[in-house]
Amino acid sequence: PGYQLGIGDEISFIQMYQFETKTTKWPNTFEESEYLLGPGDKLSLMQSNDSIPNVSFSYGADGKIITKQNTDKLILTEGVIGSNGNILLYGVGNILAAKRTLDNVRTEIRNILIRNGLAPNFQLEISNFNSQKAFVINTEGESTIIPLNNIPITIKEVALRLGISASNENFAIIELTRDNQEFRFTASQLFDL
Numbered sequence: 001p002g003y004q005l006g007i008g009d010e011i012s013f014i015q016m017y018q019f020e021t022k023t024t025k026w027p028n029t030f031e032e033s034e035y036l037l038g039p040g041d042k043l044s045l046m047q048s049n050d051s052i053p054n055v056s057f058s059y060g061a062d063g064k065i066i067t068k069q070n071t072d073k074l075i076l077t078e079g080v081i082g083s084n085g086n087i088l089l090y091g092v093g094n095i096l097a098a099k100r101t102l103d104n105v106r107t108e109i110r111n112i113l114i115r116n117g118l119a120p121n122f123q124l125e126i127s128n129f130n131s132q133k134a135f136v137i138n139t140e141g142e143s144t145i146i147p148l149n150n151i152p153i154t155i156k157e158v159a160l161r162l163g164i165s166a167s168n169e170n171f172a173i174i175e176l177t178r179d180n181q182e183f184r185f186t187a188s189q190l191f192d193l
Contacts, residue, residue: 034101038131047075048121166191
């Protein structure tokens, strides 16, 4: 505590440019021809009873189901793809849905219904898209992909996962880019109660 500088001591000074504007670098994105289902996505399956072979239904502008027959004659099932990639749908069972296209899952459901002796009169749609990803990039340009699913994750949890804590105080700056808007704050501001 009482140390005084003397000959031969080396002093280093690091200045942080907190408000320096940097361009955001995003990882390369791969073009996929169709949306791949993932954990957290919610699927809706509508089936008609075999006694009514021609039931037509669709989604209205407000997202509600519109049917041309009595809704009592329809079986509506909703399920969320779990972290293991499976989804449980009433009348169909437990099927693998993650990393597959919607058409691929429809084909499997059609085959299951035919195998069970039921008419394949159904419609399968994605009612919630929840399997999104966040890209975290450090100052060296290294990127990390953090999957977002039905379990919420906060910026604090992302920072802790990458080794940033409240002890970094003003020596770490977190930049959040969303919809071409940039938000900047220090580690002490992030972990301030």
